[in-house]
Amino acid sequence: MGDVLVFAEHRGGHFPKTTLIAVNAGLEMARKRGGHCIAVLSGEGAPAAAAEIAKYGPSKVIVLDHPKLAHYLADAAAQALADLVKKTGAETVLATATAVGKDLMPRLAARLGAPMASEIIAINDDGTMVRPMYAGNALATIELDGPVRVVTVRGTAFDAAKPADSAAPVETVAPELDAAALKMEFVGFNEIKSDRPQLTEARIVVSGGRGLKSGDNFKTVLEPLVDEMGAAMGASRAAVDAGFVPNDLQVGQTGKVVAPELYVAVGISGAIQHLAGMKDSKTIVAINKDEEAPIFGVADYGLVADLFKAVPEMVEEVKKLKH
Amino acid sequence: MKILVPVKRVPDPATTIRVMPDGSGIATDNVKWVINPFDEIAIEEALRIKEKQGSGEVVLISVGQTAWQEQLRTGLAMGADRAILIKADHPLDTLAIARAIAKVASDEKPELVIIGKQAIDDDSNQIGQMLAEMLGWPQATFASKVELAGEKCTVVREVDGGLETIAFPMPAVITTDLRLNEPRYASLPGIMKARKKPLNEIAVDSLGVELAPKLKIKTLNAPEKRQAGRKVASVEELVQVLHTEAKVI
Ligand SMILES: Cc1cc2nc3c(=O)[nH]c(=O)nc-3n(C[C@@H](O)[C@H](O)[C@H](O)COP(=O)(O)OP(=O)(O)OC[C@H]3O[C@@H](n4cnc5c(N)ncnc54)[C@H](O)[C@@H]3O)c2cc1C
Ligand SMILES: Cc1cc2nc3c(=O)[nH]c(=O)nc-3n(C[C@H](O)[C@H](O)[C@H](O)COP(=O)(O)OP(=O)(O)OC[C@H]3O[C@@H](n4cnc5c(N)ncnc54)[C@H](O)[C@@H]3O)c2cc1C
Numbered sequence: 001m002g003d004v005l006v007f008a009e010h011r012g013g014h015f016p017k018t019t020l021i022a023v024n025a026g027l028e029m030a031r032k033r034g035g036h037c038i039a040v041l042s043g044e045g046a047p048a049a050a051a052e053i054a055k056y057g058p059s060k061v062i063v064l065d066h067p068k069l070a071h072y073l074a075d076a077a078a079q080a081l082a083d084l085v086k087k088t089g090a091e092t093v094l095a096t097a098t099a100v101g102k103d104l105m106p107r108l109a110a111r112l113g114a115p116m117a118s119e120i121i122a123i124n125d126d127g128t129m130v131r132p133m134y135a136g137n138a139l140a141t142i143e144l145d146g147p148v149r150v151v152t153v154r155g156t157a158f159d160a161a162k163p164a165d166s167a168a169p170v171e172t173v174a175p176e177l178d179a180a181a182l183k184m185e186f187v188g189f190n191e192i193k194s195d196r197p198q199l200t201e202a203r204i205v206v207s208g209g210r211g212l213k214s215g216d217n218f219k220t221v222l223e224p225l226v227d228e229m230g231a232a233m234g235a236s237r238a239a240v241d242a243g244f245v246p247n248d249l250q251v252g253q254t255g256k257v258v259a260p261e262l263y264v265a266v267g268i269s270g271a272i273q274h275l276a277g278m279k280d281s282k283t284i285v286a287i288n289k290d291e292e293a294p295i296f297g298v299a300d301y302g303l304v305a306d307l308f309k310a311v312p313e314m315v316e317e318v319k320k321l322k323h
Numbered sequence: 324m325k326i327l328v329p330v331k332r333v334p335d336p337a338t339t340i341r342v343m344p345d346g347s348g349i350a351t352d353n354v355k356w357v358i359n360p361f362d363e364i365a366i367e368e369a370l371r372i373k374e375k376q377g378s379g380e381v382v383l384i385s386v387g388q389t390a391w392q393e394q395l396r397t398g399l400a401m402g403a404d405r406a407i408l409i410k411a412d413h414p415l416d417t418l419a420i421a422r423a424i425a426k427v428a429s430d431e432k433p434e435l436v437i438i439g440k441q442a443i444d445d446d447s448n449q450i451g452q453m454l455a456e457m458l459g460w461p462q463a464t465f466a467s468k469v470e471l472a473g474e475k476c477t478v479v480r481e482v483d484g485g486l487e488t489i490a491f492p493m494p495a496v497i498t499t500d501l502r503l504n505e506p507r508y509a510s511l512p513g514i515m516k517a518r519k520k521p522l523n524e525i526a527v528d529s530l531g532v533e534l535a536p537k538l539k540i541k542t543l544n545a546p547e548k549r550q551a552g553r554k555v556a557s558v559e560e561l562v563q564v565l566h567t568e569a570k571v572i
Pocket of ligand 1: 330331387420442450
């Protein structure tokens with residue numbers, strides 16, 4: 001009873017930190033519901049990733065093996081997971097709220113006729129959960145009724161699972177799919193390659209806003225600071241909309257949620273939609289020429305300055321620290 | 324081609340949201356209500372498809388109270404052809420809303436449902452995906468580009484680490500992301516015309532779908548407010564405090 005299926009996302013056998021976060025949240029959920037945590041993988045490279053995930057504490061790892069699952073698509077994945085829920089009698093299906101988690105879990109919930117809680121930040125002992133609403137301006141305590149429920153967790157609210165003493169057994173299951181109902185086709189993935197840390201995994205994030213004024217300035221002014229600090233780069237929606245940087249870097253209510261040890265906001269005003277994505281960072285720094293900018297209301301350290309002068313200076317100061 | 328666009332009434336994104344002291348909801352006095360911004364993008368995309376094809380129909384649908392007519396009229400003023408208000412006087416969960424919209428979709432038989440990826444108040448990001456499953460249709464979430472060719476639809480999606488392209492036959496559900504388009508404003512003639520466009524009301528109970536909420540909101544709390552820190556005088560001081568005080572570099 002109370003078993004938890006964790007959808008363990010990976011790409012070609014490699015999994016991001018968000019997958020270990022899902023496993024850890026799954027372990028917590030299973031403990032509180034008196035069940036086991038079972039990690040589920042599918043797609044190319046799944047056996048390799050499964051062998052790795054098995055070392056992080058789940059009771060069992062299941063590889064869903066079907067030609068239609070080679071590349072992730074929501075319709076096939078939802079069918080396969082729903083089939084597995086029926087076979088295992090699991091109570092909760094859980095994933096981190098990544099792009100895949102957000103795409104898949106509601107479809108699965110509808111297939112199961114199960115209620116779904118999005119981006120929970122806490123699991124209470126009484127079975128209720130907490131999730132932010134209104135761009136984080138309200139925290140709702142919610143309850144899901146019924147024999148099966150679906151949950152995504154917010155990556156910043158749970159720690160990553162740690163290696164366990166022994167590895168769990170890995171099992172392969174061939175799900176029954178209604179292939180005629182599968183009409184989605186993967187065409188291509190235009191990956192944005194970067195040598196920098198992932199935005200959602202980095203210890204330090206340096207983000208730029210409209211104040212940077214151009215994509216060139218992101219490169220020549222902000223990136224030297226990002227790299228000197230060994231940080232990931234983020235951006236406001238305004239900077240993304242203006243085409244200064246790729247979509248994937250948007251931090252906020254409708255972009256990525258981050259909570260690094262240090263968040264540096266450069267030329268960002270601090271709209272509620274942006275704050276929703278970074279206000280749980282441990283230390284926040286704001287550099288803005290407008291001393292009234294709302295970002296200073298959440299910043300631990302604020303510097304009122306022209307970024308085009310302050311940022312190059314900061315690169316030099318950080319360099320000095322290292323020598 | 325017929326396109327169905329769900330529309331939600333939400334507080335203007337610039338509104339400061341306050342939780343009621345008793346935790347029963349948010350204070351709604353002084354709230355300005357608007358169309359969910361992602362739904363405006365959905366309406367715009369539907370109108371562009373219709374304009375490009377030179378024919379078709381854009382139908383708006385809301386599951387809400389009488390006051391939601393206001394947002395439906397705004398959508399009609401942008402250029403949509405007609406609207407359906409499924410009247411529900413009590414709040415429903417995402418499953419129930421999706422079931423109600425799916426029921427109407429199965430009667431209306433649109434080729435596409437274009438829907439916002441997320442409501443900026445409840446922030447669930449669920450209904451489009453649920454709708455696709457209930458109808459047994461393909462889904463393309465977080466769309467930043469939509470291309471139609473005959474029966475086939477190709478969508479570029481904003482995903483982690485880049486842009487993904489998928490293709491599928493219609494009918495299908497597409498959920499909008501911010502970069503899909505920039506929605507138009509309603510013109511004055513548009514507003515005049517909108518008054519005469521059909522807005523039909525249906526009682527939600529008459530649809531014969533299961534409505535009892537399985538997700539229950541017990542209470543709402545205001546999050547702990549982050550305290551503002553202090554201003555530093557120079558870059559040198561900033562880097563020093565980050566090193567010695569915050570110990571993060
Ligand atoms: C007083 C009050 C009490 C509530 N109690 C509950 C409760 O007990 N349980 C619960 O689950 N929810 C409750 N809600 C919230 C609920 O009504 C949400 O609106 C609903 O769950 C949908 O979630 P969402 O808007 O975040 O969906 P999302 O999935 O984020 O919305 C995506 C898209 O779906 C469409 N959409 C969403 N809602 C509608 C709609 N009504 N009509 C047409 N299209 C729509 C829009 O196009 C939107 O862009 C309550 C709300 C209020 C005000
Ligand atoms: C539906 C919806 C969803 C949204 N989702 C998000 C989201 O997920 N993430 C997000 O970030 N936003 C989001 N927004 C947008 C948000 O409301 C703001 O518009 C946006 O965050 C503003 O970006 P910005 O701070 O870069 O630009 P601005 O608000 O224009 O601020 C620029 C700042 O730069 C400063 N500046 C200018 N020049 C200099 C200089 N030389 N030196 C120092 N400082 C300078 C200015 O003083 C100003 O404070 C959303 C909005 C809506 C409606």
